[in-house]
Amino acid sequence: MKNNKNHDILKPGEILVLFIMKNILNFLLEVGKLKRKKRRGWILHQIKNPETTAEHIFHLTILVWTLGKEKKLNLERAIKMALVHDLCEVYAPDLTPYDPLLPKDKKKIMVALKQWPKFTLALKRKKEKEKSEMELRSLDKLILKLPKELKIEMKNLWIDFEKGLTKEGRFVKQADKIINFLQGIEYWKKYGKIQHKLWMRWIKEIIDDPVLIKFIKTIEKKFY
Amino acid sequence: MIGEKKFYLTQQGVEKIKKEYQDFKKLKLAKVAGEVPKIWQSEDINPEYLSFQEDLSFLEARMSELENVLKNLEIIKIPPKGRQNTINLGAQIIVKVNGQTDEFEIVGSLEANPSLGKISNESPVGSALLGHQVGDEVFVSSPIKTTYKIKKIRYLVS
Numbered sequence: 177m178k179n180n181k182n183h184d185i186l187k188p189g190e191i192l193v194l195f196i197m198k199n200i201l202n203f204l205l206e207v208g209k210l211k212r213k214k215r216r217g218w219i220l221h222q223i224k225n226p227e228t229t230a231e232h233i234f235h236l237t238i239l240v241w242t243l244g245k246e247k248k249l250n251l252e253r254a255i256k257m258a259l260v261h262d263l264c265e266v267y268a269p270d271l272t273p274y275d276p277l278l279p280k281d282k283k284k285i286m287v288a289l290k291q292w293p294k295f296t297l298a299l300k301r302k303k304e305k306e307k308s309e310m311e312l313r314s315l316d317k318l319i320l321k322l323p324k325e326l327k328i329e330m331k332n333l334w335i336d337f338e339k340g341l342t343k344e345g346r347f348v349k350q351a352d353k354i355i356n357f358l359q360g361i362e363y364w365k366k367y368g369k370i371q372h373k374l375w376m377r378w379i380k381e382i383i384d385d386p387v388l389i390k391f392i393k394t395i396e397k398k399f400y
Numbered sequence: 401m402i403g404e405k406k407f408y409l410t411q412q413g414v415e416k417i418k419k420e421y422q423d424f425k426k427l428k429l430a431k432v433a434g435e436v437p438k439i440w441q442s443e444d445i446n447p448e449y450l451s452f453q454e455d456l457s458f459l460e461a462r463m464s465e466l467e468n469v470l471k472n473l474e475i476i477k478i479p480p481k482g483r484q485n486t487i488n489l490g491a492q493i494i495v496k497v498n499g500q501t502d503e504f505e506i507v508g509s510l511e512a513n514p515s516l517g518k519i520s521n522e523s524p525v526g527s528a529l530l531g532h533q534v535g536d537e538v539f540v541s542s543p544i545k546t547t548y549k550i551k552k553i554r555y556l557v558s
Contacts, residue, residue: 250461273515292500300516332458342461376544377497384509384520400543
């Protein structure tokens with residue numbers, strides 16, 4: 177006798193809902209991989225049990241929420257942007273400013289990290305373009321089967337973050353550097369393996385948001 | 401009353417923003433009329449534009465940003481010859497930082513892109529360098545002493 181279970185006689189609308197649910201489930205399973213993806217910059221610095229990409233995203237989102245209140249930002253947009261900004265790393269490699277200069281020999285890597293990486297302007301442009309294109313391809317692959325509106329929203333937020341098109345985009349982009357800097361300073365205090373002088377120099381060249389500049393001074397007071 | 405923030409842009413940057421604004425205006429009108437204008441069907445279109453095509457709120461947010469910039473912009477001009485030995489907006493400079501040579505361009509906040517060597521005039525380093533000349537040593541206030549020795553200044557702003 178044929179076993180006619182309910183799911184065998186679903187209406188078209190219900191099938192569509194199940195299809196959407198299945199695609200969201202697959203998306204979440206892929207995104208969940210970021211909970212286990214250790215950030216490469218810290219691995220290169222030989223940090224034990226380093227931060228994962230998901231932990232970095234969590235930390236950035238909290239920073240954007242708390243410091244974003246200081247500015248007249250669209251916080252919903254900014255927080256969603258922080259959540260989306262590194263999702264591409266499910267498939268894209270986690271590149272560091274030192275790529276592609278790093279030697280293969282692990283011992284030599286620590287030596288290379290003692291100097292800030294130097295590139296010609298032409299190579300800087302090429303690196304940026306390639307990185308951005310690769311990350312966009314990865315994001316496209318990740319969100320491909322999500323419902324159309326969600327897909328468009330995620331892609332727009334990522335592009336805004338990458339290009340700094342709105343005040344939220346510019347703030348979150350710089351906040352991303354600050355939270356990375358803060359993690360570096362924490363590791364420096366704990367393990368001493370981070371070239372904190374280079375990091376301090378770098379952060380003062382790249383941040384121009386007044387709220388984030390004040391925050392750097394607060395970090396300095398706390399850790400120095 | 402606090403004045404509106406000024407946006408310093410190169411002439412090239414201004415042209416880019418004006419064009420973008422005009423393109424978005426056409427897109428918005430077309431969207432309201434339920435059409436897609438021809439420019440959006442071109443193959444060489446900037447990929448970031450495509451994302452605006454289907455999201456009116458994002459398009460409006462960007463247009464509002466651009467309107468604010470166009471209303472409050474100041475174009476970066478090459479200083480007269482006698483003042484080209486001083487770092488100002490638009491200067492391309494070669495510096496020695498703690499023994500390492502580096503190259504920057506000092507630009508306004510909107511055109512800043514540190515990974516391409518474009519440093520904002522509002523960043524701690526950018527603002528410290530302004531007004532200095534070749535041979536000067538600039539110290540950036542920080543718990544870590546960083547010295548920027550200025551080796552060369554030139555202006556190529558169009």
